[in-house]
Amino acid sequence: MELRAAHVRHGPVEALRGVDLAAPAGTVTVVIGRNGSGRTTALRALAGTAPLTAGSVVWDGADVTRRPPHARAAAGLCFVPDRQAVFTSLGVAENLRLAAPGGDIAPALAAYPELDRLLGRRADTLSGGEQRMLAVARALLSRARVVLVDEPTQGMSPRVAARTYALLRDLDAAVVLAEQRLPPGLRTPGRPVLVHELRRGVVVFSGEAGEVGERGAP
Template structure:
């Protein structure tokens, strides 16, 4: 039974600095979970803790009821977790075609090009030569193709045109996965309070609000005051 992924009393240290202070946070399967917070709030560290690239100093990562705290990032990826960071999310030397073929389990880039037809004329370009928004399309297409059970994305639409960003959020909502996004503000396409979009507001390494998207405080309030 798929339950999703969660942090339990999670603490993360970067040297002497504690970045997460005993965070409890759940991202159920079949929902989009949005981590809202300003830069430095801890939202990126939450994603890294779930992915295993930021080891916990205390607490646990629980995935579908199993404790995976000690599982390495590559083991989590092999089990069906896809992490798209905000930086260095593509291999600069690889062509776009190579990225999408490697990401597709059957090697078929068709679904990626259906999601982002803007990539078709760029297939022979090296990813490092693309604009920021184009690189994000390549990176997010990997998540769309991977058929992962948990998809973690840090500011997935950064640099995208508004219409492409709106399409991206619609595609992410359709994934049969626990989708976790780190954002500074709640995207317009995810504001519907139908229970399929959950929000956790992160401030200074702690969760200060958890609830449905329709109940989330405005960014100018609880979020914007974070450190």
């Protein structure tokens, strides 16, 4: 999936300014940048929740710019936003069953055993880190072809965050993450990791994870 010369406006502010951003199949793509850089808008543009004012969104060679978010989801795209990523009025088990084809939530509990004791709780009673586990677990169950996750490990302990990055790296999908900087959990050898750094709505670096310094792109 990719953005081509993408422009997005939020009122008077141009959040993306001619962004070219590729997320190839078989890779983990990380969009990094400070707050206000446009990284969240880039994921929302791929998901269809932030309409382009110019440019295009291309998926498997087809222009899907005008395809609405629900149609992209039906075609195999899963988007986990940084906020309101779960159904807070429903229980944990209900959240998981809604995301699981056939209702089998066992893979989610294998990934996050911590959720087992929370199955009877409403999602709005969970801590921030627990809600984030639930949101990522729903994405793991979705069997999507493209998985977009904005700040996947917010509120998680370092141990659970490391496990989360390993789970996302192992997904049989094109995975796109938005982060302030490249997480250490994605610097380990294995599946290819591509990085795009945004500043003020413009891509200033695109390359492999090994080219990225500890505090950001070179």
